Amino acid sequence: MQRNQIFSLVAVSAFGLEGPIAAELKRLGMHDVKAENGLVRFHGTILDAYRCNLSLRFSDRVYLLLQEKTCLSFEDLFQLILAVPWEEYTSGMEAFHISAQCARSKLMSPRDCQSITKKALLERLKRFSGRSVFPETGPEFPVHINIHSDRVRVLLDTSGTSLSRRGYRTWNGEAPLRETLAAALVEFSPWRPGMPLYDPCCGTGTILIEAALRQGHIAPGLRRNFSMERFAFFPFKEAAILKSDTEKECVPERISEINGSDIDTGAIDLACRHLSQAGLADKINFRCLPLQELHLEAERGVFLCNPPYGERLGDNLSCRKLYHDLHLLQCRHPTWSLCAISSDPGFEKAYGRRADRKRRLYNGRLECQFYTYFPLKK
Ligand SMILES: C[S@@+](CC[C@H](N)C(=O)[O-])C[C@H]1O[C@@H](n2cnc3c(N)ncnc32)[C@H](O)[C@@H]1O
Numbered sequence: 001m002q003r004n005q006i007f008s009l010v011a012v013s014a015f016g017l018e019g020p021i022a023a024e025l026k027r028l029g030m031h032d033v034k035a036e037n038g039l040v041r042f043h044g045t046i047l048d049a050y051r052c053n054l055s056l057r058f059s060d061r062v063y064l065l066l067q068e069k070t071c072l073s074f075e076d077l078f079q080l081i082l083a084v085p086w087e088e089y090t091s092g093m094e095a096f097h098i099s100a101q102c103a104r105s106k107l108m109s110p111r112d113c114q115s116i117t118k119k120a121l122l123e124r125l126k127r128f129s130g131r132s133v134f135p136e137t138g139p140e141f142p143v144h145i146n147i148h149s150d151r152v153r154v155l156l157d158t159s160g161t162s163l164s165r166r167g168y169r170t171w172n173g174e175a176p177l178r179e180t181l182a183a184a185l186v187e188f189s190p191w192r193p194g195m196p197l198y199d200p201c202c203g204t205g206t207i208l209i210e211a212a213l214r215q216g217h218i219a220p221g222l223r224r225n226f227s228m229e230r231f232a233f234f235p236f237k238e239a240a241i242l243k244s245d246t247e248k249e250c251v252p253e254r255i256s257e258i259n260g261s262d263i264d265t266g267a268i269d270l271a272c273r274h275l276s277q278a279g280l281a282d283k284i285n286f287r288c289l290p291l292q293e294l295h296l297e298a299e300r301g302v303f304l305c306n307p308p309y310g311e312r313l314g315d316n317l318s319c320r321k322l323y324h325d326l327h328l329l330q331c332r333h334p335t336w337s338l339c340a341i342s343s344d345p346g347f348e349k350a351y352g353r354r355a356d357r358k359r360r361l362y363n364g365r366l367e368c369q370f371y372t373y374f375p376l377k378k
Helices: 018-027 046-055 074-082 110-129 179-188 206-215 236-248 265-277 316-332 347-351
Strands: 007-012 031-036 039-044 061-070 095-103 140-148 151-157 197-199 258-262 285-288 301-305 336-342 357-363 366-373
Touching: 007 046, 018 031, 018 039, 018 179, 039 046, 046 061, 046 236, 061 074, 074 110, 074 151, 095 110, 110 140, 179 206, 179 336, 179 357, 179 366, 197 206, 206 258, 206 265, 206 301, 258 265, 265 285, 301 316, 316 336, 316 347, 347 366
Parallel strands: 095 140, 197 258, 197 301, 258 285, 301 336
Antiparallel strands: 007 039, 007 061, 031 039, 061 151, 140 151, 336 366, 357 366
């Protein structure tokens, strides 16, 4: 396989994050970037795939798209898999791990699709290597078969563990946000690096840590590994140079004016632990404080938070009281914007004002709105 071979690549997206992922991919210099429902397609080399794993803030996973075709029978699927030049991607020693997902298609049994894929993959390797036994004792080779409306995509997972796992969060606390969604909230808010940012119910600190990574120009994947690093065709030397160049771009000294508080001391302890695991100890000031008692000096800034929704933490009434308290917080800081995500349809009524901007997002399976209130006073 040529080092500069161009692949079809796919970055997986949660609902509503396709646009920001496409913009990130363009910033990273990827080609033919095209957003679709739940994914963004683009073209690039294997080193580009590594760059994306290191740097994408909002995507969950990056795949190489090896084949794509309509299949109406198991025989179609077998022939499609047989046509993939697997001998170029594997040494034949890997443990072939096949997963499958089927929706609205003739082929609706993930288990059968998995076993047909494995059979066809091994058949291809047998024909090309002359060997008949594959011990599968090497590193994992994760192939994913996605079938939707009879369209089959044969994907090689370059990420491994979801990219939302940056590696700094080792224990989750109650109802934490996925790191990718937290990064997206930072992006959708009016905050831009340099302005004060404050999370008044910061929990384990995810939103603020994601903002700090962004302000410090720190690629989110620098502290973890990816499945592609164990592939036989992974360009080790070039990737090491790319990683070291990406590390050189970090400017943690730029991180300032990002702070937060929470009523729960246990959550604050975890936030501090996560911060130091992110390599950012002391870059954010976390303190234990009910938001009802919060008074800040800074003239302008952005409050950004993920308050309880009443579904997972606390009850509905106390959450709605808290939403009103968020409004009072903004009234005490009328030159600040306030942004909050909630699945509670009564949020605006409880807050006491219609949001200036709303965006539909999903926190896991929960449909939410992300509310933005601009400053009450210029
Ligand atoms: C959904 S959690 C936030 C999770 C956080 N985004 C994270 O990633 O860990 C909501 C947080 O609001 C906090 N909270 C509830 N009432 C509060 C209050 N009156 N003042 C400050 N924080 C409060 C809870 O302790 C909890 O940590």
